[in-house]
Amino acid sequence: MDLNKILEKLKIKELNEMQQASIAAVENSDNDIVILSATGSGKTLAYLLPLISLVDSDNSNVQAVVLVPGRELALQSDTVLKNAGSGLRSCCCYGGRAAMDEHRKIREQHPQIVFATPGRLNDHLKKGNISPYAIKYIVIDEFDKCLEMGFRDEMSDIISKLKGAQRHILLSATDADEIPDFVNMGKTTNLNFLDKDEQVPDRIKLYEVHSQEKDKIDTLQKLLRSFGEESSIVFLNYRDSVERAEELLHKRGFATSAFHGGLEQKLREDALYKFSNGSTNIFISTDLGSRGLDIPDIDNIVHYHLPLNEESYIHRVGRTARWKAHGESFFILGPDETMPEYINDDVEEFKIPTDLPDPALPKMVTIYIGKGKNDKISKGDIVGFLCKKGGLEKTQIGRIDVNDRYTYAAVSRPMLNQLLKLTRGEKIKGIKTVVEIVK
Structure with a gap:
């Protein structure tokens, strides 16, 4: 793992003390790890960076599962990993959408890391959609929240199925009274970066x-x-x-x-x-x-x-x-x-000023483009389309997310009407597409 290259891709100048200690603890021992650190301190990178170095990129099986309390954290953690550009494949599994679609993605993509809510991962393990035999690493992010939301039985069931797991990494923003026996922790390194006297950072x-x-x-x-x-x-x-x-x-x-x-x-x-x-x-x-x-x-x-x-x-x-x-x-x-x-x-x-401006609109607006990965469309294709067909400069294009069947892109708000007019009925890679604002 070239840590400097990954940090450069993530636009991070340096890691904080907690992240450095977590990486060292995971990489330099075989112990299970408990990381306690305040909300907003960067715990996602604290486990993802060492996990990138532990997972075998030549092995196409699922080797690590990351349990999270909700779909939003699953999606965002997966995005962080993809943005790191490590070359590892990953996917998200969570309730509220068809498990069959997720199973198809798993078969097609052969993810090495899976981010999942406990109930949905349990479902995939029961159905044999995810093999438990190559999984060596179990991460439970926001462990306290998972327990609070009633996932105890699902987590217990999952861990009982993953008998080959060699390491457990638990992360929390609060100091749990105890770790339940079902987690099956072995020799453990505890990293506690919580300040009991500080409710919120002084910044x-x-x-x-x-x-x-x-x-x-x-x-x-x-x-x-x-x-x-x-x-x-x-x-x-x-x-x-x-x-x-x-x-x-x-x-x-x-x-x-x-x-x-x-x-x-x-x-x-x-x-x-x-x-x-x-x-x-x-x-x-x-x-x-x-x-x-x-x-x-x-x-x-x-x-x-x-x-x-x-x-x-x-x-x-x-x-x-x-x-x-x-x-x-x-x-x-x-x-x-x-x-x-x-x-x-x-x-x-705080006294609100009496002379107030009108509500300020943000500089960007999100557009929908009706083509995605299934149409062999990449981020580069989207940038080219928006510049050549839509008349935008690269500086007028923000975040782009290419999904299976469609793409979301942030573009300069003042350029929206021009963009929609110029791209009406136009083709991307020879295929007609729809471009519209996401309301």
Whole structure:
């Protein structure tokens, strides 16, 4: 593994202390590993980088499984591995879509690493879609969350089937009371980077914002207008509240994405995708979005509803100031609300300016292109198509994701109308395609 090349591809200048210690512990011993580190500290790379060096690229069998509590973390972890350019093949398995489609992908792609939710991986193992015999490494990311979400029985079942596993790597943002016996840990190295005296990193500033009305939506929109183009996550405690806030903000001209557990899978993935590629700058979510989202450069966390407990607060705020960045967290307090007692950090009052600009639209917008991997389309083909047929410069093209049957691409918002006009009815690699905005 050429670590420097991988870090260059991931646009990472240097690894932090936790990541360096984790890589050394995995690569320089045969012990099982437990890594405890705060949300946003980069735990995905802490296990992925050494895993890349352990997995045999010449062996086409599944050699490592990474259990995660939700599909979003599975997808994002898989994306990190692909962006690393290690040459290893991987796939995601999770509920909410046909297991038959995943089985077909597994047969076609021969993944060496599988990112999966416990229930879906258990299903594939039971059906023989994934062979257990070559699997040497079991990673459980957000182990505490997996237990909290009730995956104990599924995880126990999985580990009992993977009798040839040689190493276990567990990662968590909280210090678990104990590791259940079913994990079957051997000699263990514990890496604890949690600071018991620090709720959130000191690079995050906390503010309280007072709303004169019990319905805080007007205060919210004024606060968001004061942020300009900055990216923000707004947390609410209920699904219907998320939908109401998103609808009202959208009508007022904000570029928003709504995210909660009641949405269909594709709507959740579209919302997350548009926020992560900069096509929307306001992400409105329940606490589902406080865990498992690895999106850098989030400027602001807004608590429209107060966190239900300290753990919720810590995970919400952990979405900003990831790695070494800085961020701000705002608590909107109604007439009868006060700051929760469990918050022991300094909180300043934030006064919203009276002279506010209109909602700022992000610089990018997401388009759908109706061709993908099954049509032998690559990222290079998409760039060529957008430049030659759509009249774009390379600097006006952002993130591109080529899926099996379609492609998503982020393009410069001011160029959208020109692009749609010029590409109407045009061909990519000799095949007519559809190009439209993802709403």
